[in-house]
Amino acid sequence: MSPAEIRLADLTVSHQRRPAVHHLSGRFAPGSLTAVVGPNGAGKSTLLRALAGLHRPDAGRIEGAAGQVALLPQGTALDRAFPLACRDVVLFGLWAETGAFRVIPRAGLDRAEAALEAVGLGGFARRPVGSLSAGQFQRLLFARLLLQDAPVILLDEPFNALDARTAAELLALVKRWHGEGRTVVAVLHDLDLVRRDFPETLLIARDPIAWGPTGEVLTAPNRLRARMMAEAWAEQAEACAA
Numbered sequence: 451m452s453p454a455e456i457r458l459a460d461l462t463v464s465h466q467r468r469p470a471v472h473h474l475s476g477r478f479a480p481g482s483l484t485a486v487v488g489p490n491g492a493g494k495s496t497l498l499r500a501l502a503g504l505h506r507p508d509a510g511r512i513e514g515a516a517g518q519v520a521l522l523p524q525g526t527a528l529d530r531a532f533p534l535a536c537r538d539v540v541l542f543g544l545w546a547e548t549g550a551f552r553v554i555p556r557a558g559l560d561r562a563e564a565a566l567e568a569v570g571l572g573g574f575a576r577r578p579v580g581s582l583s584a585g586q587f588q589r590l591l592f593a594r595l596l597l598q599d600a601p602v603i604l605l606d607e608p609f610n611a612l613d614a615r616t617a618a619e620l621l622a623l624v625k626r627w628h629g630e631g632r633t634v635v636a637v638l639h640d641l642d643l644v645r646r647d648f649p650e651t652l653l654i655a656r657d658p659i660a661w662g663p664t665g666e667v668l669t670a671p672n673r674l675r676a677r678m679m680a681e682a683w684a685e686q687a688e689a690c691a692a
């Protein structure tokens with residue numbers, strides 16, 4: 451896996467002209483494992499969606515991400531009522547390789563089965579996704595990431611609503627990806643987990659607060675600043691003029 455670097459240059463991303471990510475500059479180093487933390491509404495999901503190319507920046511640049519990225523969206527952002535079998539959802543991970551509406555080669559089907567096995571869903575290939583528990587569904591999305599095999603992996607609250615065993619098993623996968631040299635970025639709220647397992651942290655509250663080694667970022671003054679900025683947000687704030 452050749453390591454991928456993502457660079458952000460004065461990035462601003464807005465919803466309806468209100469900035470959600472504001473003047474963010476820095477880099478996710480090749481092969482780094484970074485937690486993105488901050489209060490609710492701080493712009494964390496917006497940042498990940500922008501990195502994945504799903505949301506256009508208003509200003510500034512994202513460099514190095516195009517064609518390199520696989521995103522695990524927040525569970526709540528997905529419609530599970532869709533009439534699909536688990537294997538079909540995993541096979542979406544091959545889309546970039548096979549193109550849309552192509553016949554999936556036997557090797558692809560085997561990879562999908564292997565990915566389901568790897569996340570503890572062996573035997574689930576034909577199960578409708580609507581019948582899965584929240585934890586099983588999250589495992590399924592991790593299986594799709596395994597198939598995508600991307601140099602950069604973006605995870606939006608990957609361990610939410612999971613029991614301890616499922617969370618530990620999926621965390622082990624995240625560490626494996628890091629060990630393989632992939633660049634991994636995860637939005638997280640559990641700061642104990644971040645301190646224990648994520649060497650780098652980006653703390654944002656729409657504006658960047660701190661970015662670097664986790665111990666230097668998650669200080670009491672930085673966290674207080676993030677909280678105060680969140681409390682001071684004017685929801686009606688207009689477009690960024692700078």
Ligand SMILES: Nc1ncnc2c1ncn2[C@@H]1O[C@H](COP(=O)(O)OP(=O)(O)OP(=O)(O)O)[C@@H](O)[C@H]1O
Pocket residue numbers: 465466470488489490491492493494495496497
């Ligand atoms: N589709 C949208 N339309 C309008 N505003 C949006 C949209 N999505 C997000 N926002 C706003 O952008 C800001 C940042 O939202 P975002 O979801 O990126 O925050 P977050 O840090 O991921 O929050 P949380 O921790 O609650 O998941 C919030 O004020 C939110 O209300």
